[in-house]
Amino acid sequence: MGDAVIIVGAGQAGLTVAEALRADGWQDEIVIYGAEKHAPYHRPPLSKGYLLGDTPAAQLTIRGPDLFDKKRIEFCAGRPVRAIDPTSLRIELDDGSRRAYCSLVLATGSRPRELAVEGARLDRVVSLRTLEDSATIGTQLQKAENVVVIGGGFIGLEVAAAARKKGCSVIVLEAMDRLLARVASPAISDFFARLHSDHGARIIFNAKVSRLVGEAGVVRTVETADGQSFPADLVVVGVGAVANDELARHAGLACDRGVVVDDCSRSSDPSIFAAGDCTARRLADGALSRLESVQNAVEQAKSAAAALTGRERPFRAAPWFWSDQHGVKLQMAGSSANADQAALRGSLADKNFSLFYLRSGKLIGVDTINRPGDHMLARKLLDHGLSPTIEEVSDEHFDLKSLLATGVPA
Amino acid sequence: MTKITFIEPQGAKVEIDVINGWTLMQAATSHGVEGIEAECGGSCACATCHCYVEGEQATRLPAPSNDELEMLDNVAAERLPNSRLGCQIRVTPYLEGLVVRMPEAQS
Numbered sequence: 001m002g003d004a005v006i007i008v009g010a011g012q013a014g015l016t017v018a019e020a021l022r023a024d025g026w027q028d029e030i031v032i033y034g035a036e037k038h039a040p041y042h043r044p045p046l047s048k049g050y051l052l053g054d055t056p057a058a059q060l061t062i063r064g065p066d067l068f069d070k071k072r073i074e075f076c077a078g079r080p081v082r083a084i085d086p087t088s089l090r091i092e093l094d095d096g097s098r099r100a101y102c103s104l105v106l107a108t109g110s111r112p113r114e115l116a117v118e119g120a121r122l123d124r125v126v127s128l129r130t131l132e133d134s135a136t137i138g139t140q141l142q143k144a145e146n147v148v149v150i151g152g153g154f155i156g157l158e159v160a161a162a163a164r165k166k167g168c169s170v171i172v173l174e175a176m177d178r179l180l181a182r183v184a185s186p187a188i189s190d191f192f193a194r195l196h197s198d199h200g201a202r203i204i205f206n207a208k209v210s211r212l213v214g215e216a217g218v219v220r221t222v223e224t225a226d227g228q229s230f231p232a233d234l235v236v237v238g239v240g241a242v243a244n245d246e247l248a249r250h251a252g253l254a255c256d257r258g259v260v261v262d263d264c265s266r267s268s269d270p271s272i273f274a275a276g277d278c279t280a281r282r283l284a285d286g287a288l289s290r291l292e293s294v295q296n297a298v299e300q301a302k303s304a305a306a307a308l309t310g311r312e313r314p315f316r317a318a319p320w321f322w323s324d325q326h327g328v329k330l331q332m333a334g335s336s337a338n339a340d341q342a343a344l345r346g347s348l349a350d351k352n353f354s355l356f357y358l359r360s361g362k363l364i365g366v367d368t369i370n371r372p373g374d375h376m377l378a379r380k381l382l383d384h385g386l387s388p389t390i391e392e393v394s395d396e397h398f399d400l401k402s403l404l405a406t407g408v409p410a
Numbered sequence: 411m412t413k414i415t416f417i418e419p420q421g422a423k424v425e426i427d428v429i430n431g432w433t434l435m436q437a438a439t440s441h442g443v444e445g446i447e448a449e450c451g452g453s454c455a456c457a458t459c460h461c462y463v464e465g466e467q468a469t470r471l472p473a474p475s476n477d478e479l480e481m482l483d484n485v486a487a488e489r490l491p492n493s494r495l496g497c498q499i500r501v502t503p504y505l506e507g508l509v510v511r512m513p514e515a516q517s
Contacts, residue, residue, distance in 0.1 A: 042451035042452075044450065045452075045453075048453070059432065059452075060451075061440065062439060062440070062451075063439065063440055063442060064440040064441055064442070067441070067442045070442060071442070294449050294450060294451070295449065298447075298449055322450065322453060322455040322456075324453065329453075329454075329455070329477070331455060370477070371480070372457075372477050372480045372481045373480030373483050373484060374480075375455075376457060376480070376481060380484070
């Protein structure tokens with residue numbers, strides 16, 4: 001058995017595990033194998049500032065090149081891991097070589113879900129996950145006239161906003177009857193539908209894409225099941241992500257649309273941990289939570305590092321997320337699913353408001369539009385189990401911060 | 411390049427020649443300065459790049475936006491009059507010699 005912690009994956013989660021291990025006093029070897037050829041980089045700007053050309057590639061890199069040496073982290077780029085042998089505690093690399101670990105951390109991320117229709121592999125049908133994907137889309141947006149976005153989720157809508165900004169004609173085809181249906185409340189869905197329509201995008205709901213038709217291998221039109229046809233010189237597919245849990249599954253680890261972990265990032269194998277997009281985290285009520293966010297990557301990574309160094313640091317904080325579209329900042333804390341009451345603070349017309357969601361009188365989630373202060377406050381309230389009444393939320397003069405002063409245990 | 415001095419929570423000083431146009435957050439994170447998390451990567455969405463700007467150069471900084479002020483209301487460490495978010499400050503030659511102190515906690 002080796003004395004190295006091997007981390008598979010060099011995204012936000014993988015990097016954070018390595019650094020948190022050093023911060024927690026881990027003295028022995030730490031090795032990161034990244035499948036991509038890049039040093040760890042920020043992904044959120046790929047569908048935002050980087051896509052628009054506002055953020056140069058150099059600024060996406062999370063750490064400078066000498067940092068790995070300084071922290072004694074062996075970082076190997078462009079080295080996919082092919083298999084795990086949990087019995088002999090070894091991994092096998094792409095070239096067949098093997099390396100022993102004492103503990104293994106899977107931070108293999110997720111990949112875009114493929115569109116299962118004819119023509120999905122045509123040229124100029126793209127999805128967005130990597131730096132290269134974003135660079136490709138950014139280049140295509142410079143010359144594309146007609147952009148069809150399949151899927152009205154966050155990635156699709158952020159790309160739609162960028163495409164409109166570049167002057168492209170944009171159609172968003174959404175399979176459900178509202179945008180962001182999986183993650184947002186109907187009120188937020190409606191707000192974003194209006195926002196994108198006001199900026200010239202055409203949104204078509206209940207659109208079932210039936211096939212993509214090309215000429216000479218390049219996509220030309222997108223057809224829907226109801227017989228409509230939309231011209232396209234670029235098709236961006238944003239229909240969700242799939243956890244990269246194959247290594248874990250083949251090694252016999254418990255997986256359920258992701259590597260199943262507890263809130264300390266422990267998998268079903270005592271020597272293997274997992275963090276970030278590739279996981280499905282078991283919640284206190286037994287349900288599995290699949291999150292694809294920076295917060296999830298960072299928190300699970302820190303929990304994994306703590307567990308590896310003999311401490312319990314469960315990740316139980318309220319999930320949070322953000323999105324930037326057409327100059328509007330959406331921030332979400334907690335969840336609006338299963339809410340039985342909602343109250344608004346601020347003004348929809350001014351694009352400055354917060355929606356507070358309650359269930360059985362208890363705060364469960366808050367979505368804010370251009371109200372970062374409310375977002376930060378909401379996270380504190382949720383994490384401390386504090387709840388305003390629906391009347392207090394509805395009353396703009398009620399200072400929600402006062403709840404923290406009285407409610408937070410010293 | 412503009413010389414900026416970062417002071418880590420434990421007191422260590424890190425002098426960095428920062429590329430003009432980069433933010434204080436980018437400079438600090440790319441050099442591995444302790445005491446900054448910057449989870450959102452510079453979107454003014456998380457308030458984990460809180461810092462205290464010191465020295466005469468701090469008076470040359472543009473005032474914080476409303477968004478930044480709202481985030482600063484909720485930082486983990488004590489908010490002081492010279493509290494800023496590192497991701498919102500772009501380095502220019504006018505800031506030569508600026509001192510940036512990192513707080514005890516970011517989250």
